[in-house]
Amino acid sequence: MSKDIEIDQIESFAEDRYDRLQYRRCGRSGLLLPMISLGAWETFGGYRGEEVARECLFRAFDLGITHFDLANNYGRPPGNAEILVGKVIRQMPRDELIISSKAGYRMWAGPYGEWSSKKYLVASLDQSLKRLGLDYVDIFYSHRFDPDTPLEETMETLDLIVRQGKALYAGVSNYSGAAYEQAVKITQQKGLTSILIHQPRYNMLDRSAETDLFNYTLSNGSGVITYSPLAQGLLTDKYLKEALPTDSRAAEWWGKGKVEEVTDQIIRTKLLALNQLAQNRGQSLAQMALAWILRLPAVTSVLIGASKVTQIEENVAALQNLEFSAAELEEIDRITLS
Secondary structure, eight states: OOHHHHHHTOOOOOTTGGGSSOEEEOTTSSOEEESEEEEOSSTBTTTBOHHHHHHHHHHHHHTTOOEEEOOTTOTTTTTHHHHHHHHHHTTSOGGGOEEEEEEOSOOSSSTTSSSSOHHHHHHHHHHHHHHHTOSOEEEEEEOSOOSSSOHHHHHHHHHHHHHTTSEEEEEEESOOHHHHHHHHHHHHHHTOOOEEEEEOBOBTTBOTHHHHTHHHHHHHTOEEEEEOTTTTTTTSGGGSSSSOOTTSHHHHTOOHHHHHHHTOHHHHHHHHHHHHHHHHTTSOHHHHHHHHHHTSTTOOEEEEOOSSHHHHHHHHGGGGOOOOOHHHHHHHHHHHHO
């Protein structure tokens, strides 16, 4: 397919899209990320198909969301999310997008199909680029710390990938604060590509990053993009009722254990209390949960998932109120840490 044909296929998007969202600098880099980014874990190429993905990605971009996050193992079968999203972003202006991918979890049989060796990371990114139909990704992550591969090898491989032009920036995900700190020291000592960003799980119900990670990323100048900010949908109004929605991930996708977690009475009591506080602020529970994360100076962006356009619109509206009183923060601590 010629470049002329590819250009003709690019859709038209809202002219005011960059007036609708706020952006933050990612650590000490020159890269700006939207305060809300859109990910494809479990949704696109998983329990939602191409048409939903196109609607969500197009609407997100119209609202100013320029960052779309993937990984080699997203979708069912693994890799399907990159194939599906790759089709959609070919109709979008590539130079206005930040596309990220990751490698670390199992993708194929044998000893070279997971973790963070040079063999796996290089092969996996090559496969991801083919699925996405791209020459490069903007950010490439080591998706999880590998206890058996020397961390020097992993960091040298991320540096190699950037030097080869297959990625513009390097990141890590799911690393403990200590492992992240060690990785930073290796890049500094060896003159390797610095770690632009860390992607940890963090939300009102899982706050370990507050004590284990954020002080490290702030002192070392890396950005942070938190995943699962709504605790896989728990921190929304869809699970406040006794019966699970038939179109929810818990009903359609998760196993028995996760469904039991959603319906656990202790968690439900916390969610109801948080929802009341959100209503007092004039926000939905999801909006308050996102705003609560974005109040932190360590956080560059929050990574949302969406199976409906209305979810993206609701989440973006969270940016209209990011301020919390001391009393509100104390109440959130009382609810979530008890």
